[in-house]
Amino acid sequence: MIRRIAIVFAVLFLASANGTAAQIQAVRSVSGASVVAVEATRVADVVLLGAGFEAGLRQGMVFSITRAGTKIAEVVLVELRPRASAALILHLLPGQTIRSGDTATVKTLKV
DSSP: HHEEEHHHHHHHHHHTTTTTTGGOOOOEEEEHHHHEEEEEEESSSEESSSOOOTTOTTTTTTEEEEEETTEEEEEOOOOOOESSSEEEEEEEOOTOOOOOTTTEEEEEOOO
């Protein structure tokens, strides 16, 4: 577990050093965030989102990833910064990939 957290920290650091941080916007709503990048690691792929703690996101939240209105994946937030967050992929539809520009929305229960 500690190793996974260290990997997430490293990916967030590398993303900000590579200019990915310039794509992160000050999102003030928990309703949705943009996928900034997907970083492959030896353990798991890490999805970087352009919203964080300031937008109301919290560790453990589950998000649906969509492209053009079609759901392609589900991710769970594992690390947060004020304006960025990192997530691990829970489920990915066959033949799909998560790409920069996809939309992440909080998965909610329908009553």
